[in-house]
Amino acid sequence: MIKTLIICLSLLFLVSCGKNEQNDKPKKSQLNGAGATFPYPLYSKWFNEYSKVDKDAKINYQSIGSGGGVKQITEGTVDFGASDSPMSNEEIEKANQKSGNKIIHIPTVIGSVVLTYNVPGIDKEIKLTPESISGIFLGNIKKWNDPIIAKENPDLNLPAKDIIVCYRTDGSGTTFVFADFLGKVSEEWKTKVGVAKDVRFPVGQGGKGNEGVTGLVKQLEYSIGYVELVYALQNKLQYALVKNADGEFVKPSLEALSKAAEQSVAEMPEDLRQSITNAKGKESYPISSYTYLLIYENQKDSFKGKTLKEFLNWALTKGESFASELGYAPLPKVVIEKAIQKVNMIKVQ
Amino acid sequence: MIVALVFVVSYEMFVDSKQSRDMFGFGFIFSSNWNPVTEEFGALPFIFGTIVSSLLALILSLPVSIGVAVFLSEIAPKSVRTPFSFLIEILAAIPSIIYGFWGIFVFAPFMRATVQPFLQSTLGFLPFFQGVIYGTGLLTASFILAIMITPIISAITRDVLKAIPVSQREAAYALGATRWEAIKMALLNAKSGILGGAVLGLGRAIGETMAVTMVIGNKAQIKASLFEPAYSMASVIANEFAEASGSLHISSLIEVGLILFGVTFIINSLARLLIYSVTRKA
Numbered sequence: 196m197i198k199t200l201i202i203c204l205s206l207l208f209l210v211s212c213g214k215n216e217q218n219d220k221p222k223k224s225q226l227n228g229a230g231a232t233f234p235y236p237l238y239s240k241w242f243n244e245y246s247k248v249d250k251d252a253k254i255n256y257q258s259i260g261s262g263g264g265v266k267q268i269t270e271g272t273v274d275f276g277a278s279d280s281p282m283s284n285e286e287i288e289k290a291n292q293k294s295g296n297k298i299i300h301i302p303t304v305i306g307s308v309v310l311t312y313n314v315p316g317i318d319k320e321i322k323l324t325p326e327s328i329s330g331i332f333l334g335n336i337k338k339w340n341d342p343i344i345a346k347e348n349p350d351l352n353l354p355a356k357d358i359i360v361c362y363r364t365d366g367s368g369t370t371f372v373f374a375d376f377l378g379k380v381s382e383e384w385k386t387k388v389g390v391a392k393d394v395r396f397p398v399g400q401g402g403k404g405n406e407g408v409t410g411l412v413k414q415l416e417y418s419i420g421y422v423e424l425v426y427a428l429q430n431k432l433q434y435a436l437v438k439n440a441d442g443e444f445v446k447p448s449l450e451a452l453s454k455a456a457e458q459s460v461a462e463m464p465e466d467l468r469q470s471i472t473n474a475k476g477k478e479s480y481p482i483s484s485y486t487y488l489l490i491y492e493n494q495k496d497s498f499k500g501k502t503l504k505e506f507l508n509w510a511l512t513k514g515e516s517f518a519s520e521l522g523y524a525p526l527p528k529v530v531i532e533k534a535i536q537k538v539n540m541i542k543v544q
Numbered sequence: 545m546i547v548a549l550v551f552v553v554s555y556e557m558f559v560d561s562k563q564s565r566d567m568f569g570f571g572f573i574f575s576s577n578w579n580p581v582t583e584e585f586g587a588l589p590f591i592f593g594t595i596v597s598s599l600l601a602l603i604l605s606l607p608v609s610i611g612v613a614v615f616l617s618e619i620a621p622k623s624v625r626t627p628f629s630f631l632i633e634i635l636a637a638i639p640s641i642i643y644g645f646w647g648i649f650v651f652a653p654f655m656r657a658t659v660q661p662f663l664q665s666t667l668g669f670l671p672f673f674q675g676v677i678y679g680t681g682l683l684t685a686s687f688i689l690a691i692m693i694t695p696i697i698s699a700i701t702r703d704v705l706k707a708i709p710v711s712q713r714e715a716a717y718a719l720g721a722t723r724w725e726a727i728k729m730a731l732l733n734a735k736s737g738i739l740g741g742a743v744l745g746l747g748r749a750i751g752e753t754m755a756v757t758m759v760i761g762n763k764a765q766i767k768a769s770l771f772e773p774a775y776s777m778a779s780v781i782a783n784e785f786a787e788a789s790g791s792l793h794i795s796s797l798i799e800v801g802l803i804l805f806g807v808t809f810i811i812n813s814l815a816r817l818l819i820y821s822v823t824r825k826a
Contacts, residue, residue, distance in 0.1 A: 262787030286789070359678065364762035364779075366580075366787025389581035392787045400680060400773035401762030402648075403783060410648040410758070414656070414679060 226499055226506075229257040230264020230277030233306050233368055233423055234486045237521050238277070241514045245506055252502045261368040262392060268489045269293060274499055276489035279306065279368020280375070280392070281468035297492040299541070300467050301507060301534050304515070305452045305524040307483035308373045309427045309434040312419040313412050314339060316354065320446065322347045324438040325380035325473070325481070331358055331419060333383060334398035339417060347438070354417070361411040361420030364401025366393040372484040373421050376472035424452070425522035439481040440473050447480045452524035455479035460529045467533060483524070493542050500543035507538040554805055561799035563792055572799060578764040580784070585796035587803055589764040593774035594807065597682055597756065598749035600770075601689030606742055609694050610731070613701035618727050629702070636695035644758030647688045652679040652759055655687070660771055675769040678761065683770035685760040689752060693745035700744065704737030705730055736823045743815040750808055753778040777804040 228238075235258035242254040259267075261278040268276030269290040281300055282290070290298045310323060327344045330336035336343055340353040363370045371392045378390040388394050402408035405426040412420040412432075424447050427434050436444040445451050458476030463469050473481045488507070494500025511531050518525040526534065564572065568585060575586025612632065616625055656679030663673045708730050716726040731738070753776075761773020762783065777800050788794045 260786040262789050265789065357676065359676075364757075365783040391581045392789065393580040393784055393793075395579040395581065395764070399763070400678065401783075403757045403762070407648070407758060410645075411680065414649065414653045 225253040225255055226275070226502060227255050227257075227273045228264075228275040228277060228488075229259050229267045229273045230489070231261045231279045231368055231486055232258040233261075233279050233425070234277065234304060234523065236425075237304060237518060237523050240517050240521060241506075241510050244514070244517065245509055248509060249502065249505065252506060254502075254506065260366070261371075262366055264489065265290075268298070268491075274490075274503060277487065278489060279484065279486045280371040281470075281485075281487055282489065294491060299490055299492055299537055301488045301490060301511075301537055302467055302485040302526060302530060303488055303510065303534075304486055304518050304526065305456050305471075305483055306372075306486055307424045307447055307452050307480055307524075308369055308376075308421050309424050309432075309447045309482070310419060310421050310437065311409070311412055311427055311432040311434045313416055313433075314354065314356075315416055317351055318433075319351060320433070321351065321435045322438070322444045323435045325376075328437070329377050329381035329384050332360060332362070332377065332396065332398070333381070333387065334360070335383075347444075356417040359415050359418035360396065360399025361408050361415070361418050362396045362399055362401050363404070363408055363421070365403050367404075368392065368484075368486070369405070369421070369423055370394060372472060372482060375470055375484070376482045379470075379473045428522050437481055439477075439479050440475050441477050441479075443477050445478065445480045447482075449519050449522070449524040451478055451480035452483045453527055455481070455483045456485070456524075456530060457527040460527060463530070463533065467530075467537060485526075490541065492540060493544065495544055497543055500541065504538060504541050504543060507541075508535065511535050511538065554802070557798050557802040557805065561795050561802055564795035564799045567792060568796075572796070573803065576764070576766055578780075580788070580790070580793050583790060583792050585792070587777070587796075587800050589766050590775050590777040590780050590800060591803060591807065592766050593682065593760065593776040594750055594778070594804070597685045597689060597760065597774070597776060598746055600683075600686035601693060601749045602742060602746050604686060604690035605694045605697060605745060608690075609697035609741070609745070610701055610738065612694070612698040613705055614727055614731070616698070617702045617705040618723075618730065629699075632695045632698060635691075636699070640692065640752060640755040641758075643688055643692055643755040647684065647755060647759040648680065651688065652684050655679050655684045664771075671768040672770045675767075675771050677771055678773065680759045680761045680773060681771050682760065682774040685756050685774070685776075686770075688755050688759055689749045692752065692755060693749050696748060697738075697741045697745040700741030701734070701738050704734040704741070707737075708733055736819050739815065739819045739822065743812060743819075746811060746815070747808060750804070750811065751778055753782045757782060777801075777807075 238256050242256060245252055261280060264276035264278050265282055265286055267273045271294055287298055312321060324347055327336060330343055337357060338355055339358055340355045345353055374390045374394050377384040402411040405422045408420040408422050409430060409432065412418045434447060436446050438444050454476055455471050455474035458479050459469060459471045459474045471483055471485065494503065511534050515525040564585060572585065572587055574588055576588040577584050577586045578589065616629055620628065656677055660677045667673045713726055713730065716729050756776050757779040760776060760779060762775050762779060763773040764775045781797050781801055785797050788797060
């Protein structure tokens with residue numbers, strides 16, 4: 196019994212060896228990427244689907260966070276990075292110097308940040324203006340029935356209770372997008388707190404990750420916090436309507452995110468690094484942002500470069516169709532075209 | 545080999561924190577301003593949070609642990625002893641993130657609804673129990689830590705008590721001691737071992753990261769009230785290291801790690817000294 200098994204196994208081994216020798220395609224090598232956690236579910240779906248299209252493409256992605264993605268692509272330890280916020284000019288400078296190469300940004304999908312709250316007795320959506328949001332997170336608005344909030348919600352019976360603020364304590368793209376929005380709408384926020392992945396909130400307490408913030412908001416009555424839209428949708432959290440730059444209250448939805456991107460396309464810079472918070476347009480949700488893949492323009496390994504390029508072309512066309520079912524807003528057509536142009540600029544040696 | 549590892553790790557942290565040490569000097573330990581945006585870093589709130597939560601956890605856990613150990617080694621019949629010891633040892637094996645989630649979804653609401661209002665109404669005149677009740681915060685973190693270190697301390701205490709020769713106990717009974725007097729004598733004999741267990745428990749509490757992060761509130765501040773959110777050294781490293789972009793930020797986080805190392809070292813040395821003085825007297 197064991198003998199036959201051994202014979203079978205060794206035969207199998209021989210057969211597979213033979214196969215390998217016949218294979219004259221370029222050597223299989225794995226593409227490695229690392230970065231943002233927010234688009235991870237979508238990216239893993241993409242890599243999985245793409246491996247069915249191109250059998251030789253093996254793409255491995257570690258969702259270690261946007262900061263880690265930037266760090267690793269700068270060091271050149273991965274083939275591509277991913278980040279929820281575009282790299283700053285200094286970061287690009289540093290990466291280009293270190294690698295003697297040029298980094299390019301490819302937007303993939305749009306994500307957004309929603310305000311979730313726990314106010315007993317209120318089951319309708321609260322309407323929040325940029326002033327009320329910045330006021331709450333700066334600690335200037337202390338009670339739920341503050342006139343600034345009440346003014347926009349005449350039909351709600353807001354309680355005279357203290358607002359408990361909950362924020363993300365681990366550095367994250369989510370915090371960056373939220374702070375970026377507040378920095379645009381509030382001068383006080385810009386000077387007092389600033390815009391970064393880790394900011395020092397003047398009030399409230401921190402939860403770790405989306406789940407940590409959700410946990411805090413769920414168990415603390417009269418609290419408010421911010422989480423990613425995908426997370427809020429999956430967990431059926433209650434979230435606020437936010438007033439956009441055109442003065443409309445918009446419910447965060449995938450369409451509203453795509454609209455925000457569409458309305459901002461005209462001002463999109465050549466390198467595609469653009470913040471779309473507080474976007475114009477009646478239907479735009481104001482706290483949204485692109486998430487990016489970070490890639491070097493000159494690909495030194497011809498097989499890897501070719502695979503990466505083909506994959507990106509696939510992702511921006513076929514791949515986009517997987518976005519909405521997973522809770523991400525697909526890019527508007529114009530942006531897809533711009534992104535594909537960028538991809539085609541990648542030089543493979 | 546292990547000694548060498550300790551030196552390599554601390555040397556490495558010392559070198560990597562150079563930028564932050566040069567920039568802030570000793571002010572790093574005494575400043576309570578931690579702001580990554582303006583690149584100002586001070587570790588005092590984290591040192592405070594770590595030491596207070598760990599010591600509080602030890603104070604909460606020690607009587608319970610000794611009680612459990614005495615029950616298991618002296619009082620409980622054999623049929624109870626074995627399953628009970630097993631259950632307590634299982635407690636030590638629960639991953640800390642599980643404690644963290646249990647803490648935030650089950651224990652913190654309980655603290656908010658029951659324990660903290662009770663403390664405020666009975667001991668509210670003390671500054672430690674004043675202010676807004678959040679559920680999460682320094683006190684909740686201490687409770688979670690206490691639960692986590694109880695199995696360690698009680699297991700060690702039980703083993704130490706078991707190691708005391710039966711003849712001593714028989715001698716105590718022969719001299720007419722009651723059961724409690726005999727137990728008291730056993731505890732006195734075992735005190736250096738119990739202290740050793742407490743030190744091990746404290747070590748775990750100081751280094752604990754995930755469970756604390758979930759419930760401590762993660763706000764870099766120093767407040768007298770135990771209900772207020774705080775922050776610990778291990779938590780800030782875990783939270784910010786992955787996304788830290790500026791080199792000064794990273795360097796400062798590494799210095800926090802170095803301080804954590806230092807604090808652990810100091811507390812362990814003090815505990816050794818304590819054990820030494822206690823055993824010498826005996």
